[in-house]
Amino acid sequence: MKRKIISVIIALVLMMIFALPAAAAVEQTTSASVTVGEVISITLSGSIAFGSLSPGVSEIGATGQSSGNPAISITVAPETNTNVDIGIKGASTSGTLALSNWLYSKDFAKTGIAGLTTSYVGVYTNVGVGDNAFYHWITVPMGTAPGSNTIDVSYKAVKTGTGF
Amino acid sequence: MKKICLFVLGALVLLALPLPVHADEPAKYNFASAQGDKELKIPPGQEGKGYIYFYNIDGNRITHITLEVSQAPSGWEVTITPPISGTQVLVSGLPVTVTENLYVEPSELLTEEPQNIPEGMVSIKVPGRGYTLGKVAEIIISVPESAPLGSTGAIIIAAEAAWLGQAGAGAVKQARDFDFSVAVISESTEYTETVVGKVDKADTEKSGVTQSNQPEVVPPTPPPPGESGSFSALFFAIIAGVVVIVGAIIIFLLIRRRR
Numbered sequence: 001m002k003r004k005i006i007s008v009i010i011a012l013v014l015m016m017i018f019a020l021p022a023a024a025a026v027e028q029t030t031s032a033s034v035t036v037g038e039v040i041s042i043t044l045s046g047s048i049a050f051g052s053l054s055p056g057v058s059e060i061g062a063t064g065q066s067s068g069n070p071a072i073s074i075t076v077a078p079e080t081n082t083n084v085d086i087g088i089k090g091a092s093t094s095g096t097l098a099l100s101n102w103l104y105s106k107d108f109a110k111t112g113i114a115g116l117t118t119s120y121v122g123v124y125t126n127v128g129v130g131d132n133a134f135y136h137w138i139t140v141p142m143g144t145a146p147g148s149n150t151i152d153v154s155y156k157a158v159k160t161g162t163g164f
Numbered sequence: 165m166k167k168i169c170l171f172v173l174g175a176l177v178l179l180a181l182p183l184p185v186h187a188d189e190p191a192k193y194n195f196a197s198a199q200g201d202k203e204l205k206i207p208p209g210q211e212g213k214g215y216i217y218f219y220n221i222d223g224n225r226i227t228h229i230t231l232e233v234s235q236a237p238s239g240w241e242v243t244i245t246p247p248i249s250g251t252q253v254l255v256s257g258l259p260v261t262v263t264e265n266l267y268v269e270p271s272e273l274l275t276e277e278p279q280n281i282p283e284g285m286v287s288i289k290v291p292g293r294g295y296t297l298g299k300v301a302e303i304i305i306s307v308p309e310s311a312p313l314g315s316t317g318a319i320i321i322a323a324e325a326a327w328l329g330q331a332g333a334g335a336v337k338q339a340r341d342f343d344f345s346v347a348v349i350s351e352s353t354e355y356t357e358t359v360v361g362k363v364d365k366a367d368t369e370k371s372g373v374t375q376s377n378q379p380e381v382v383p384p385t386p387p388p389p390g391e392s393g394s395f396s397a398l399f400f401a402i403i404a405g406v407v408v409i410v411g412a413i414i415i416f417l418l419i420r421r422r423r
Contacts, residue, residue: 039291041196042338043222049332063332072336077196077222079291093335102334120339136334149333154324156339 040084041077042157046070048136055144059103059110062136067108070133074155078129084157086124086132087164090116095149102151103137113137120156120164127160194223194270195325195338196298198288202344207351209309214344216321219288219298220268225327226253231265231301234341235320241306242319255328262328271297303344311348319344 048071049063062071074086090099100115106123114121124132134155158164200215220227228251233242250261274295278287281297288298303321311317325338 037199038202039196039198040340041194041219041222041290043195044193044336044338045190047191047330047332048334048336075222079196079293081291090334138333151334152337153334154337154339158341162343 043075046072056142059137071136072134074132083160087120087122089120091152093150097149101139192223193327205349206307208311211306214303216301227268228264234322237317239308245302317346
């Protein structure tokens with residue numbers, strides 16, 4: 001009988017010893033975190049072509065460009081998980097035509113039409129999934145030397161508000 | 165027999181129709197990226213890696229990507245793998261050398277994670293759309309021994325995507341920056357936390373910050389009574405000790421009585 005009592009007491013003592021830390025942990029909270037990577041997918045379509053031009057022409061639209069049909073369309077894909085600002089810059093690669101003669105605007109009506117610069121200029125802000133238009137024109141001043149003129153046009157997307 | 169021949173001919177004509185359409189599909193220049201962890205923790209004198217994944221599911225031209233370190237703390241070494249190198253490309257039969265870190269060919273969007281991944285490629289989960297095969301650039305960051313614990317280093321990797329064979333006077337490109345923030349941490353993996361004292365409210369408001377990028381040396385002071393985080397643990401330890409002692413006494417008394 002006594003052996004049984006001793007066994008029960010030992011068991012109870014052991015249970016209390018092990019139960020105390022568990023009881024102390026009942027109301028603890030654990031913080032959890034997960035890092036979601038930044039995904040950006042942007043597709044350019046279209047082209048910036050002007051064909052052959054004579055000197056002394058102003059704001060000639062890119063080939064195939066019309067209202068609602070921009071020279072360059074920029075599509076932000078649905079998996080993009082951050083809103084972006086889109087900027088544009090240019091770099092002359094051949095010819096004598098100044099960069100400022102290569103013009104662009106968000107719309108066919110030439111709202112805010114401006115010449116390209118060597119630094120990025122923001123054009124669209126806080127853009128989500130969808131299409132964004134870039135219309136392009138060119139001015140060839142009188143006296144421009146004959147020859148081929150080409151440029152690189154770079155479009156940069158940055159997380160909204162972070163700057164170019 | 166004649167009818168069968170006409171049927172086969174008709175089927176062949178129908179099959180051939182989509183081919184020219186595909187060939188004449190307008191160019192689509194896709195630049196898609198997924199950045200791994202932006203915040204890295206590296207002990208002084210050691211190196212860590214950041215990852216940028218590139219894929220091309222919405223384009224129909226090969227995307228040529230160049231990467232460069234546009235910002236890094238002074239004395240930190242940042243290298244990019246694969247490094248920049250020349251790639252021979254045949255554009256409409258003409259050989260062209262492209263200087264780039266990597267290129268990404270157009271690939272299919274898959275509904276399930278691919279099991280067979282070609283060498284040099286990785287499987288990328290495209291959120292909400294599925295999986296695809298792409299490439300990864302490793303950004304290897306070496307933190308100098310002299311970097312103070314608790315400081316952070318900002319690293320920016322500038323990426324430029326270009327495409328060959330574009331028509332017209334203006335060749336389009338895309339640019340994107342990838343930011344990494346590196347926290348310089350202690351090499352020890354063991355978590356330690358010591359309360360060293362209270363900070364005056366006025367001082368906190370004056371500085372406007374609760375954390376500093378530079379490690380601060382604070383003289384150790386004993387924690388005020390009743391405010392230690394270990395109070396409850398101590399309480400339970402005392403109870404456990406009392407229970408053990410009482411249990412031991414009871415057992416001792418019972419054994420003695422039995423004898």
